Amino acid sequence: xxxxxxxxxxxxxxxxxxxxxxxxxxxxxxxxxxxxxxxxxxxxxxxxxxxxxxxxxxxxxxxxxxxxxxxxxxxxxxxxxxxxxxxxxxxxxxxxxxxxxxxxxxxxxxxxxxxxxxxxxxxxxxxxxxxxxxxxxxxxxxxxxxxxxxxxxxxxxxxxxxxxxxx
Numbered sequence: 635x636x637x638x639x640x641x642x643x644x645x646x647x648x649x650x651x652x653x654x655x656x657x658x659x660x661x662x663x664x665x666x667x668x669x670x671x672x673x674x675x676x677x678x679x680x681x682x683x684x685x686x687x688x689x690x691x692x693x694x695x696x697x698x699x700x701x702x703x704x705x706x707x708x709x710x711x712x713x714x715x716x717x718x719x720x721x722x723x724x725x726x727x728x729x730x731x732x733x734x735x736x737x738x739x740x741x742x743x744x745x746x747x748x749x750x751x752x753x754x755x756x757x758x759x760x761x762x763x764x765x766x767x768x769x770x771x772x773x774x775x776x777x778x779x780x781x782x783x784x785x786x787x788x789x790x791x792x793x794x795x796x797x798x799x800x801x
Contacts (some may be wrong), residue, residue, distance in 0.1 A: 650692075678708075694738065724774075728777065
């Protein structure tokens with residue numbers, strides 16, 4: 635699955651290059667790659683699951699509601715994947731999920747708020763974990779906060795304070 639994760643991440647990196655022009659061919663390539671990943675969701679690790687949603691967010695309009703639902707269902711059925719996400723994985727996943735659902739009403743309708751809440755709680759646990767340097771870097775905390783806002787989640791004051799303490 636490392637190569638699938640690398641391919642998903644590579645597509646995102648290509649889209650961020652200066653002068654990149656999104657074409658129908660590039661969208662078709664991403665769609666095929668996401669379809670391959672969708673067919674293998676049951677065997678993907680946490681990093682590849684994060685890469686899947688990150689890639690989908692980088693190419694808006696490619697992921698269909700059924701694909702987002704299947705991705706969410708897999709994470710809900712395998713909660714250990716959420717626990718295995720790194721700080722960066724949680725931050726990127728929340729931001730990507732928020733970006734996707736904010737830009738596409740069809741995807742917003744199939745958003746599983748329970749899953750989004752579990753991802754947020756994982757990010758908050760990172761923010762609250764005592765360590766030097768902190769587990770959650772400022773950029774990661776900002777991504778968690780922004781993704782949370784896009785998703786319409788409402789953390790309590792103590793949770794927001796924990797996230798802001800990393801900034």
